[in-house]
Amino acid sequence: MTPHRVFRERRSIPLSEPHVPELPRYVLSLVVVAAGGQNRSARERLLLANNAALRHSLDYAGILPSIGDDPASNATVRQWMDSVPPPRDLFEFTARLLDAIDMRVRGRHSLLPRAAEDIATVFDRAALLALGQVILGVGRVRAAGDEPVSDAFKHLAARSPRELQQLVIENYLGNILHDYFDAAEVRAAFSRLPIDTENNLRVKHGRAIAKAIFESLPDGDGPLSAQAIQDALREIVGLIWLEERRAHDQDQMQKEH
Amino acid sequence: MGSSRSGTGVTSFEKERIHAGVREDLELNIREEKKRSPRKARPPALPAEKKKKRQKQESTAKHDR
Numbered sequence: 436m437t438p439h440r441v442f443r444e445r446r447s448i449p450l451s452e453p454h455v456p457e458l459p460r461y462v463l464s465l466v467v468v469a470a471g472g473q474n475r476s477a478r479e480r481l482l483l484a485n486n487a488a489l490r491h492s493l494d495y496a497g498i499l500p501s502i503g504d505d506p507a508s509n510a511t512v513r514q515w516m517d518s519v520p521p522p523r524d525l526f527e528f529t530a531r532l533l534d535a536i537d538m539r540v541r542g543r544h545s546l547l548p549r550a551a552e553d554i555a556t557v558f559d560r561a562a563l564l565a566l567g568q569v570i571l572g573v574g575r576v577r578a579a580g581d582e583p584v585s586d587a588f589k590h591l592a593a594r595s596p597r598e599l600q601q602l603v604i605e606n607y608l609g610n611i612l613h614d615y616f617d618a619a620e621v622r623a624a625f626s627r628l629p630i631d632t633e634n635n636l637r638v639k640h641g642r643a644i645a646k647a648i649f650e651s652l653p654d655g656d657g658p659l660s661a662q663a664i665q666d667a668l669r670e671i672v673g674l675i676w677l678e679e680r681r682a683h684d685q686d687q688m689q690k691e692h
Numbered sequence: 693m694g695s696s697r698s699g700t701g702v703t704s705f706e707k708e709r710i711h712a713g714v715r716e717d718l719e720l721n722i723r724e725e726k727k728r729s730p731r732k733a734r735p736p737a738l739p740a741e742k743k744k745k746r747q748k749q750e751s752t753a754k755h756d757r
Contacts, residue, residue: 459713459717460712460713460716460717461710461711461712461713461714461716461717462713463713464706464709464710464713465710468702468706468709468710615702615710616710618701618702619702619706619707619710619711620707621710621711621714624711624714625711625714625715625718627718628714628718629721683709686712
């Protein structure tokens with residue numbers, strides 16, 4: 436059974452045909468390596484898509500536009516935060532929110548329980564950072580104390596839930612691509628590399644994959660379920676895995692001839 | 693937060709695979725760049741007499757300055 440078929444059988448809602456956007460081969464390789472490399476089992480490989488930190492980040496991002504301009508008085512947010520005093524600015528709000536998700540994933544949150552299958556993964560940092568980047572970026576915050584929480588939440592309310600969710604995926608993939616690019620010491624090995632290469636990992640390639648994921652999901656106004664987005668991400672990762680393998684095999688054949 | 697980049701381990705095999713892709717991309721960019729802006733043809737070489745004359749003019753101009 437091909438990996439593609441495995442992904443199809445597990446997905447929970449009908450999707451249109453997903454496609455791998457046009458990406459340089461090294462970006463395909465970065466995704467494959469991040470997903471656990473060629474020698475890992477399918478289950479391990481799919482942690483990139485299936486981790487609890489990403490699920491919570493997507494769920495929270497989908498709710499943010501409907502919270503109103505006083506998140507401290509919102510019962511859902513108070514439950515998320517795991518602490519009573521209201522945050523003074525958006526920077527503090529974001530830091531406490533991300534810390535609370537991390538506590539939840541690790542089963543240390545005082546109000547919200549951890550799901551039985553949830554575990555901390557190496558991708559938690561990328562997921563939490565992505566949610567932080569979206570809240571602070573869309574909320575137009577540049578420094579601590581810069582923007583009152585109410586003003587920032589007006590900016591967040593002006594965006595659609597799906598738009599924020601797509602931005603979370605875009606930043607999540609950008610963070611992962613950048614981390615593995617650094618870990619592979621690419622910049623040190625190639626002195627002629629264009630200066631915008633790292634930035635393109637985020638604004639070009641991460642964005643292209645996120646766009647392909649959301650294009651494969653059903654249309655609508657409300658937030659998408661995190662599970663549906665993670666299923667689509669898992670499917671795209673599987674397709675990228677196949678594409679990278681094919682490119683590598685072609686190379687090998689050309690070398691042999 | 694407990695998560696860190698420590699899990700971003702890349703084996704030498706994976707590193708080589710990523711590097712091969714980057715190399716390929718760089719070569720492709722160079723080829724495309726060459727296609728977009730081909731090198732201008734060099735002007736034909738001056739005949740020896742004209743060359744000497746020009747050099748002489750240039751050295752005179754230098755002395756005058």
